[in-house]
Amino acid sequence: MRKKVGLLVLFMFFSFMLFGATTGMSFGEPEYDDMDGYILENAQEETASNNVVTSVLLEYRSLDTLGEATVLITAILSVVVVLRRFAQ
Amino acid sequence: MKGLSRIVESIASLVFIPILVFGLYIMVHGHLTPGGGFQGGAIVGSAIAMIFVAYGTIEANKHFKLTSLLSIMAGAAVVYLLLKEVFSPYIKDVMIGTPFMGRIPEGINIGHIASGTIFLPLNVLVGLIVLSGFGIVVVLFNQLGGNDQ
Amino acid sequence: MILNLPFIAVAVLLLIGFYGLLFKDNLIKITMSVVIIEGAVNLFLVSLGYVEGAVPPVYTMAPFEEPMAFAVPQALVITAIVIGIAVTTLMLALSVRIYQTYGTLDTKEVRRLRG
Numbered sequence: 001m002r003k004k005v006g007l008l009v010l011f012m013f014f015s016f017m018l019f020g021a022t023t024g025m026s027f028g029e030p031e032y033d034d035m036d037g038y039i040l041e042n043a044q045e046e047t048a049s050n051n052v053v054t055s056v057l058l059e060y061r062s063l064d065t066l067g068e069a070t071v072l073i074t075a076i077l078s079v080v081v082v083l084r085r086f087a088q
Numbered sequence: 089m090k091g092l093s094r095i096v097e098s099i100a101s102l103v104f105i106p107i108l109v110f111g112l113y114i115m116v117h118g119h120l121t122p123g124g125g126f127q128g129g130a131i132v133g134s135a136i137a138m139i140f141v142a143y144g145t146i147e148a149n150k151h152f153k154l155t156s157l158l159s160i161m162a163g164a165a166v167v168y169l170l171l172k173e174v175f176s177p178y179i180k181d182v183m184i185g186t187p188f189m190g191r192i193p194e195g196i197n198i199g200h201i202a203s204g205t206i207f208l209p210l211n212v213l214v215g216l217i218v219l220s221g222f223g224i225v226v227v228l229f230n231q232l233g234g235n236d237q
Numbered sequence: 238m239i240l241n242l243p244f245i246a247v248a249v250l251l252l253i254g255f256y257g258l259l260f261k262d263n264l265i266k267i268t269m270s271v272v273i274i275e276g277a278v279n280l281f282l283v284s285l286g287y288v289e290g291a292v293p294p295v296y297t298m299a300p301f302e303e304p305m306a307f308a309v310p311q312a313l314v315i316t317a318i319v320i321g322i323a324v325t326t327l328m329l330a331l332s333v334r335i336y337q338t339y340g341t342l343d344t345k346e347v348r349r350l351r352g
Contacts, residue, residue, distance in 0.1 A: 014252045021244035028289040036307040048192045049119035049204035052294040056312040058210050068316045069217050075323035076221050082330045083228045120297050199297040
């Protein structure tokens with residue numbers, strides 16, 4: 001009984017996702033974005049580097065990289081605590 | 089975990105150094121070609137896993153200790169925080185415009201390595217964090233299995 | 238409708254991931270379903286910033302007169318992939334400890350607290 005209700009809810013969720021995928025937005029034609037337009041124009045003279053993705057990661061959004069390093073260190077420390085061996 | 093045969097051991101020890109050099113190349117050229125810190129760190133991390141598969145657990149644990157990997161990870165994170173948040177207005181805003189590391193021609197160009205003001209040490213530090221994370225996970229999951237030597 | 242193929246792929250991957258997460262009992266299958274859902278979300282984020290006939294947003298020896306793809310979604314997905322690796326590692330370590338304590342990986346058996 002519970003399995004049938006779960007399957008029905010999953011089917012409704014999947015059909016809603018499919019409806020949104022086909023009629024929501026078209027692939028390959030985004031609207032003009034102010035943030036991305038500014039970054040693509042002015043990244044070369046403000047950071048003096050050719051790679052726009054790296055300059056976004058290390059200059060315009062450097063706090064996100066710091067937060068990601070924090071998450072990585074916390075997860076690795078938790079793995080060290082969980083898998084510790086107390087013998088020998 | 090037992091190591092593999094003698095042919096695999098010798099080829100793995102020969103290939104380990106070029107993989108390190110390739111990962112360092114992708115880390116250092118992060119401001120010119122697609123790549124950067126995370127990608128280079130993943131490459132060197134997979135090289136560490138290859139050494140553990142080829143040589144076995146007991147032989148490889150003599151070269152990769154848990155305490156040194158943890159101290160590399162913590163030291164790189166602290167130096168990244170200091171360099172990016174505390175010293176950044178003094179170092180980076182002075183560098184832009186000077187011919188030391190701060191100028192690049194406009195538009196599409198070939199790519200000069202003496203550019204990108206502070207990106208080279210930052211990319212290497214992020215790569216060190218990811219590299220040691222991979223190494224710690226591989227060392228910890230290898231100590232679980234029983235002895236079948 | 239055939240041009241929206243990445244979005245349809247995201248919907249199919251979400252269906253597969255959620256089915257495995259809700260209806261399976263083994264802990265390893267649940268972990269694999271979480272990894273599939275993370276892959277679907279990263280694919281959706283990257284395919285939002287695509288312009289028709291675009292080149293990667295790198296100025297080194299780029300082809301002339303072609304538009305560049307957006308750069309910010311690609312930077313966010315790099316961070317999301319690395320965080321996904323960390324979460325998967327933690328789930329696998331906890332599965333190992335559960336197996337050492339209870340002797341089984343079935344989620345119906347590990348519900349009772351043991352003194």
